Amino acid sequence: AQTVTQSQPEMSVQEAETVTLSCTYDTSESDYYLFWYKQPPSRQMILVIRQEAYKQQNATENRFSVNFQKAAKSFSLKISDSQLGDAAMYFCAYRRRGNNDMRFGAGTRLTVKP
Amino acid sequence: DARVTQTPRHKVTEMGQEVTMRCQPILGHNTVFWYRQTMMQGLELLAYFRNRAPLDDSGMPKDRFSAEMPDATLATLKIQPSEPRDSAVYFCASGWWTGRNTEAFFGQGTRLTVV
Numbered sequence A: 001a002q003t004v005t006q007s008q009p010e011m012s013v014q015e016a017e018t019v020t021l022s023c024t025y026d027t028s029e030s031d032y033y034l035f036w037y038k039q040p041p042s043r044q045m046i047l048v049i050r051q052e053a054y055k056q057q058n059a060t061e062n063r064f065s066v067n068f069q070k071a072a073k074s075f076s077l078k079i080s081d082s083q084l085g086d087a088a089m090y091f092c093a094y095r096r097r098g099n100n101d102m103r104f105g106a107g108t109r110l111t112v113k114p
Numbered sequence B: 001d002a003r004v005t006q007t008p009r010h011k012v013t014e015m016g017q018e019v020t021m022r023c024q025p026i027l028g029h030n031t032v033f034w035y036r037q038t039m040m041q042g043l044e045l046l047a048y049f050r051n052r053a054p055l056d057d058s059g060m061p062k063d064r065f066s067a068e069m070p071d072a073t074l075a076t077l078k079i080q081p082s083e084p085r086d087s088a089v090y091f092c093a094s095g096w097w098t099g100r101n102t103e104a105f106f107g108q109g110t111r112l113t114v115v
Helices: none
Strands: A003-004 A010-014 A019-021 A024-026 A034-040 A048-051 A064-069 A074-079 A088-096 A110-112 B005-007 B010-013 B019-025 B032-038 B042-050 B053-056 B066-073 B072-078 B087-094 B111-115
Touching: A003 B032, A010 A019, A019 A110, A024 A074, A034 A064, A034 A110, A048 A064, A048 A074, A074 A088, B005 B087, B010 B019, B019 B087, B019 B111, B032 B072, B042 B066, B042 B072, B072 B087
Parallel strands: A010 A110, B010 B111
Antiparallel strands: A003 A024, A019 A074, A034 A048, A034 A088, A064 A074, A088 A110, B005 B019, B019 B072, B032 B042, B032 B087, B042 B053, B066 B072, B087 B111
16 A cells, blocks of 8 residues: 655744755555645645656756655655745645555645744 | 636535535546545545546445536535534545546635534
């Protein structure tokens, strides 16, 4: 079974600083997808970034980037130049290729201090 | 601005009552998911449809839950009878299956409280 672990229930960062959220996963598959979703107080689940396991290059979306370590089964999210609007719950998720069952971690609540 | 629309946003009901949650997927998407979010279990997949056909509902308690897609613009999740343990936020998500991946776009959820 695939499981996703986010070991940091809460994190805080000063505005304009950088923060890294951790995620590890367990799988025996070689072809899969990893995601980071953001859930602000509005409850909307917003896709932040996606990584395909067969790509060695780490995905980047503006201020958001990942450190994908396939051998270590680690998928951390780095937020640079943190903004107040980044405050939210962040969920790491895994999906095996060809399977629509996306497995989510328990989430990390990020607080951004002005 | 295409988005997944869920109604109602909030629902409070008494135990034993029927609850119906609705979802309008993004136009053109062929895959629809229902997720449930609770503090204890996090986000769990309940069921999903492709081209309106149910593909997997193994995550759903079948004795009281049912999911349907009467047409391509409407997905419903029904609980009958509802119980306090069903209290959760229910998310609908839609996406386009490419043969490799489905990018899921979430609605804002329905917060259900069963008293």
